[in-house]
Amino acid sequence: MKLSNLTKTRKGRVALAAVPVAAAASLLLGGVAQGAVPVSFAIAGGEFKIAADRLEGVGFSQYAGQATAADGTHHPAAIANIKDAKLYNLCQTVVQETALGKVGLKITAGDGEEPAKATDLQIGMTDLSGTATFRDIRIGVDASKVNTTSKGDQGDFAMDSDSIDIDGLQQVSWSTQAAVFQLTDLKLQLTDGEECF
Template sequence: MESVARGGTRWKRFAVVMVPSVAATAAIGVALSQGALAASFSVSGQQFKVTADTLDGEGFVQYGALDSGKSGNHPVSVVGIEEAKITNLCQSVVVPVPVFGDVSMTLRAGGKGNDRVEAKKLYIDADSMKVAKPTFNNVDIGVSVDRTTKGPGPAKGDKYAPDSFAQQAESVHFEGVKQRAWATTAGTFKLSGLGMSVKKGKHECY
């Protein structure tokens, strides 16, 4: 599979495929590993939404892949970050319950300053990503996914075409992050000020 590079020096034009965003996985039961997706990794068939005020990442890579589950195959843009710090993280997932109706689980964490969410070897599989103000430092666009050097590299077990299109950067800064994702994994996830709520109906982050 190939992801699509957008724009030359106008970074906002390809923010949809470039911007990494994050999800606190505890609320939806996605297992954390040592920064790599296991070969048997299967998505649940439900998407979740995530927002963040800011995200600062060291070591960034992005490439196209395919997530699989009982609901079928899902083309995704995978973003990998060696180390990420996030402010005001919100994650929401809506679960349809027979007879009862929709139930929303919402998770929030990470204030400002020293209370930011911290993650290492973070991978995000998303099919919709937007950012209001993206900044990329020392960007390489069009490198082989198997030859990236600035980020954590492709996740083990990911389904992608060998030597397919990838993008990488030494560091990134994003403001106003919104994403719709299928899965997130991380080596470690520090959720400062963690809070979760469960409510009837649809109560999403955006």
């Protein structure tokens, strides 16, 4: 996947190199490092999946970067920021190989009337699909001038928008972090490798 090709459309579906979504507090697997953006924590070295029926976000930006594992390995990632996000019917899964075979951890939240909510959300991801609507979008913004608190390097390509809505969200990520993450109706279970998608 080319990170420079930040958006593409096919039959009304939008695939972004990075658009936000959520992770449960117990599964915040790492920090996103990119250029001048400080590393807050090292990723575990494995990707995880997130899905939601709908994401509603205010204050969005996206630019290229990398996620760094504890052993120093760098992984290309797209960095996405969202000031305030609501996630309806959130699902997150991570699967690892063990001596007993595949073992997974599945978290669900926001599957009732109240969605899961996040503030100052930042994601380092490699893939996302869904049907997206941007309001007041700017494409080709300098990454150091995006409209979110977190910014990229001067001279790097970026995009931002006042808001973003995504239906049928499916995302593969290296890391997710947030200032506040409210998981309404949280459920956590061990699985034999079942994933959100």
